[in-house]
Amino acid sequence: MSENMSKRTYEPRIIGFLCNWCSYAGADLAGASRLKYPPNLKIIRVPCSGRVSPELVIRAFREGADGVMVLGCHIGDCHYSTGNHRTARRMPVLKALLAFTGIEPERFLAKWVSASEGELLAETVGKFTETLRHLPPLQEVLEQGAGDPP
């Protein structure tokens, strides 16, 4: 199966929810600094990582994303003071629940990237894309696993 996979050309599709003040600005910086990162990431700007409800992440997977990222400000740097505290508590729970739904938890990444960390952003996206490349497309996983009991 995995041999099959590696032979096929497969580009994972990644949806990233980036907070406006830190991570989105970090992505901007990555661009301005001419840093290269895979084009597999499509960024959706949110005011704060706290805006991202678990349902939105699940919805992204359902609509065909192979991986989802939620990036926000470092704890203590949140533009909205404590918005990302919610993210910090919400996302690990979601990650734990993903396995239950048959989605590999590695397909989901929550991380802090500040506005000055363009390099970290590029690196994170690169690594995440690489991780996803080693996994089969999500659609296949879900079709296959549909009959199995959890």
Next chain:
Amino acid sequence: MMDVGRHPNITLLTYSEVEEISGYVGNFTVRVRKRARSVDEEKCTGCGTCEEKCPRRVVDQVFEVGMGKRKAIYRPFAQAVPPLPVIDRDNCLFFTKGRCKLCEKVCPTGAIDYTQEDTILEIEVGNVILATGYDPFDARRISQYGYGLYPNVFTSLEVERMLSGSGPTGGRVLLRDGETEPQSVGIIHCVGSRDENYNPYCSKVCCMYSLKLAHLVHGKTDARMYEFYIDMRTAGKAYEEFYKRLQKEKVTFINGRPSEILPQDGKLVIHVEDKTLGRQIRVPVDMAILSVGLEPRHDAQEVAHMFGISCDADGWFKEKHPKLDPVATLTDGVFIAGCAQGPRDIPDSVAQGAAAAARVLSFIRQGEVEVEAATAVVNEMMCVGCGQCVQACPYAAIEFLEDARVARVVEALCKGCGTCAGACPSKAITLRHFTDRQLIAEMLGAINVMEEIVAV
């Protein structure tokens, strides 16, 4: 301070405490508990006769740091504004034993009122400035310096009181026996500051006040002075010049943080590694002065919570932006000034106080506030009243309507972060311009675009 007390537009509420605050910028309601001082403020002229005649003497732990006494009816210190005394009910003979009432007899205006009770005031204000100051570091916490154990280890505040002409020793610097002047004095910097075990930050003011103490103590006693410092931080106008001046006086500067103080032959021996010499030395002194650092007020967290602001990692009130907006907070209409925000000296505190006042005045002058365009909004038909959003909001901008059992967003307070929308289990609360529908549509578009890329 007198000017503040006399200003027609300023109402001073001393001996009072804020118990609750509600509302938002321009419309705060503050509930203040005005404690019973047992003295009628209208009648009292501040003549001080009651204080003079009161027979009960109590050790003053606050202003005299335990070195002097005050009466049971007293003013916190001679220059207190307003100059009204208060009866310390725990020590007053009338309140404890039921007799005396001498102050009532001697008061020329009949201002003493033993039946006075706490009053609750509801005040409407538009803006709030928090200038609650700091607590000095408790030197007992560093046991190796032996404060409280060895009598001749003093804190900087104790020496400060001794240097005052109206202080407990009448301006003389004396050892704990109350008679002997010290021949040699060691001043230890950074007690409780720049120390990973206590507070990692620099308290900023200690270097300068330590230099001042060295100058004054030397001037009064002609003692040999030693300053033990890690780095001499004399940044500020004319501060470095003062340091240079002290170097020419009879002060020895030793670069190193003392490891401990031990008593030996009636003296205190300060053990320290002199970084310049690169070796351990022992300095015998008669008196050791601990330059204690500044700490956030013990109740800073509760106050911050009450006013809807936050504290930083060290516990100081957090400003909106450390460089560009140092007196504003993330809650509109709540400003901070002075040491409540972090350690700072008098000129900085004065500047910050004026800055905070100016910010408030500009708000008042504008007469209106700008609100975010992208605020959250509750669909009351869908809201189940679980209160999740109320808890999630970093700005306390969501109120819960008890009668209708639904949440409502106060738009003047909402900053549009959307944390509530992320938390709402019934999707009743949405953030304008970042609704679920909009985000999902964006997501679908993005995935479709990628489909094309992947297909190629």
